[in-house]
Amino acid sequence: MTKYVLAPDSFKESMTAKEVCDAMEIGIRKVEEDAEIIKVPMADGGEGTVDSLVDATSGKKIVVEVTGPLGNKVKAYYGLLGDGKTAVIEMAKASGLEIVPKDKRNPLITTTYGTGELIKDALDNQVKEIIIGLGGSSTNDGGSGMAQALGAHLLNQNNQEIPWGGGNLDKLVKIDVSNLDPRLKNVKIIIASDVTNPLIGPEGASNVFGPQKGASPEMVKQLESNLNKYAQIIKRDLNKDIAQKSGAGAAGGLGAGLMAFTTCEMHQGVEIAIQVTQLDEKIKTADYVFTGEGGTDFQTKFGKTPYGVAKLGKKYHKPVISLAGYLGKGIDSLYSEGFTAIFGILPGACSLEEALEDGPVNVSRTMENIVRLLKF
Known part of the structure; x- marks a missing residue:
């Protein structure tokens, strides 16, 4: 046979x-x-990763209403694998380019807040490991929205929360993680991405990927400047230097946000799929x-x-x-x-x-x- x-x-x-x-x-x-x-x-970490790994392990999909890229509510889902201990999230399900109408694509205002809400829901299901695929993003906020959804405070000069979106990071003065979800410390977070771009610079998130998300040349300059400031404040307040880390620029800097606010590992998506299956x-x-x-x-x-x-x-x-x-x-x-x-x-x-x-x-x-x- x-x-x-x-x-x-x-x-x-x-x-x-x-x-x-x-x-x-x-x-x-x-x-x-x-x-x-x-x-x-x-799957290789991009579109279809949740479906593939759920199917391969006889897991299930969990549907959640989250905050979409433009601040409106959207239905998204993530996977709970057959072991019941591993969640698989595609950031694009909550914060992806395909769920933003072409005439409304604007990385100055799009947010990863909904991705943070998916992570929080997975934590509520008491998972021990979260795999996050970073392909297909509509955002350029450095993962700041994700961090806010998980309890981090990104504060302006008046000690108030800055608004969502990469265009508002210039207002950032201080990062306070005293209320960051404590469960993040006990969960293994694996980033599934083949993108090796740093957060800032000619090969960074704004310059390389910003135009694909609707950014004009002027917007690219603004986003680059804002992410640079964001990286400096992360270095000062969190003692993490993420600006030039390989993969930090993935998904509009969500890679950097995960590196800054969690203890994560980055792997090629296909390697993760090979291991899980x-x-x-x-x-x-x-x-x-x-x-x-x-x-x-x-x-x-x-x-x-x-x-x-x-x-x-x-x-x-x-x-x-x-x-x-x-x-x-x-x-x-x-x-x-x-x-x-x-x-x-x-x-x-x-x-x-x-x-x-x-x-x-x-x-x-x-x-x-x-x-x-x-x-x-």
């Missing part, structure tokens, strides 16, 4: 990682009905490993899910076959990294809408053809 380990990421806007696994299984079963199939939905142990005994993502190109080797899976396959000398909605430039460089073969799933020319809608069918058909060849 052949043992297949299926460890794909989601195909964005088409299928969740679990749905990709299910489509892969359909293709395999058409050729080999009695195959042993181990399904391990994966115990993929290492599963691949050891596999005959074939299948992975995949919406699009594969030279960027895949910079921490994307298929790359992490391929590295494990290479470690145990297992063939790793990857599927993708489209194949871009530079995939030749992936073959030396543990990929045995990479297949595009599209049957021919089609619109983007058709490609997204027909994703499951295309994955199943491609899998069937690959397995027919393997069995032959």
